[in-house]
Amino acid sequence: MERGDSIRQIARDLGRAPSTVQREIRRNVRSKQNYRSRAVYEKKRASGRPRIRPLRYSPHVAQLRADHLASRARAGKLATNERLRRWVQDRLEEEHSPEQIAAMLPIEFPHDLEMRVSHETIYQALYVQGRGGLRRDLHQRLRTGRALRKPNRQATRRRQRIPGMVLISERPAEVEDRAVPGHWEGDLIMGGAGTKSAIGTLVERTSRYVMLLHLPDGFGADAVQSAMVEAMSRLPDELRQTLTWDQGFEMANHVQIAAATDLDIYFCDPHSPWQRGSNENTNGLLRQYFPKGADLNNFPADYLAHVARKLNTRPRKTLGWKTPAQVLDELLSNPNPPPSVAMTG
Template sequence: MPVELEYRFWNEVRAGLGVEEAAAAVGVSRNKGHRWVGERGGVMPQLAAGRRTRSLSFAEREEIGLLSAANSGVREIARQLGRAPSTISRELRRVKHQRAPGDRHRLPYRASMAQADADERARRPRDARLATNLALRREVQARLEENHSPEQIAGRLREDFPDDPEMWVSHETIYQALYVQGRGALKRELVKHLRTGRALRKPRRAEGERRGRIPGMVNIAERPKQVEDRAVPGDWEGDLILGSTASGSAIGTLVERATGFTLLLHLRGDHTADTVAEAMIHKMTELPEQLRRTLTWDQGSEMSNHVRIADVTGLDIYFCDPHSPWQRGTNENTNGLLRQYFPKGTDLSKWGPGYLDKVAAELNNRPRKRLHWRTPAEALDKLLSNQANPPGVATTA
């Protein structure tokens, strides 16, 4: 089976198709698709040509093959791909693994064989960083005991040891060392210092639940870059917080990126696409037009009516990549705060729109460190005032 076919399969999965749908799209059996997923432990390889990662993507390897065949030098290939010459030189040396022992004939570089070699090397077990570095393990354990989160620990270690990469570790490595047996040497009881306090990681969706591709959706990669700056109000992130399974209840959450200003959607009876659309249109049309620029949501079926929402509200709606909650980080953090009012596993349908507005008002009047201890309401009011009276423009009494 050509390795290119497997990577086409993973591109379809990344775009939102299920395993069996992606297998059908590239013309292989569903059993083959499930086998590919099993061989990689469900982890998608790096594929996208436009997304820079530490590892070369398959598309970049194809480009290296074409340029190498055209007798381009290492530095020229590196310049065209925007990579370091050492990266290209190391990649071209992969051909030595494609020769028989004792054969000194240099084979041409082939992207598919180089990718297969890289994948094989990536699958090999490595010593866990926290298991082999005693000083790093002690630092991480001490900070966990002070109730620092893995992400805070990872970020702070780079600040405290800027010239010592051996004392750096990713937050995911810390989680792996806590949750996955054999992946590290952290004491298992340290999980009680995590915010969730769970002894096991819990999947975000029930077993067997699957999300399909939403027709006409626009990926977050096409969202305007100025949204990242948080300088202008009107860019929102949204999601649902779910109640107990038996109740089937939910509350919609909308958070403005620049200020953290929060709106809560009262969903009557269910959280179907029609119900979510009605609630969102009702709430968003109460806002001034300059506060309705963009909305970023995940690929949940509750947003299947996104075209209608965009037409009525004027919002440009973008969808996150699958399994990428960090692309809505402001909303994810706010949902964590809301669990103080709406605990997991409870029936959320008992809360009416008046109570939801009261909770939102409390959050919007809570001082925030990132706003220099202003409240979201104050920060939003200041941004709107600056828009109405830009510097250097005289106002009349």
């Protein structure tokens, strides 16, 4: 503006609409008395009349004003819509994620446009001061349970190679497309340092159905073998095809496990957790119930079954907002899950 450029020229230089530039000038000239319509300014220049003083626009003042306006507390949608707020809070109490809640609203209320909210709005109502409407304690119902939002970080663990491994590169191609049920991914989630505790996790790749292995006697190869064989023996034959694990020494007895369960067992490449993506994701979900640093030996087998049931009846985005239990039922062409499967959660 100090060069005398027109509003249209400024808009072209910035890649913005002239009306946007015009509104910005109106809001942020230093003095209302100094402001004149740019059209009047251009007309006087063209007529040869004495040049008037250019508009005094200060970018620093404009930024301070914008920051001030942005910092003002404004009531969010959840603070003003009591019916929507109650519905969202009820689902948070059920430990559904904000994304799951936002996705279910159009399904539950297809003709009520007032019953819509984005998952980001729910997060802001929980975490951003002044954008509330939800009870602040509900953040404890989220998977992380954090009072502040933080990026997820996953630490890598060193692995020991074990004899007789068949690597994932030799796994059948049918496992990749998730069209056939019965292919599992597994791992351990570890307790706090010094507790020598762990829980085994098994995830069926097609349905994301979860089973948890209770390991009260430690997570050595013999303990894992015993828990794995016991869990897999409760599954029908069509759900026992393959198992993919990382190169943890807890699977040193993989030959015996394969023989007892009729599973083909494959091992991921070192430091490649994405090769067990469904299991890694599930382990993250489980940390809501089994916090890092906890002694996992304190959780009894019936609590593990309760947690597995929670995850298996929770709608999942990757399943078109169906639950793992529903998808597994459909895959087995059975209106009810097999009794042996239902026992595991």
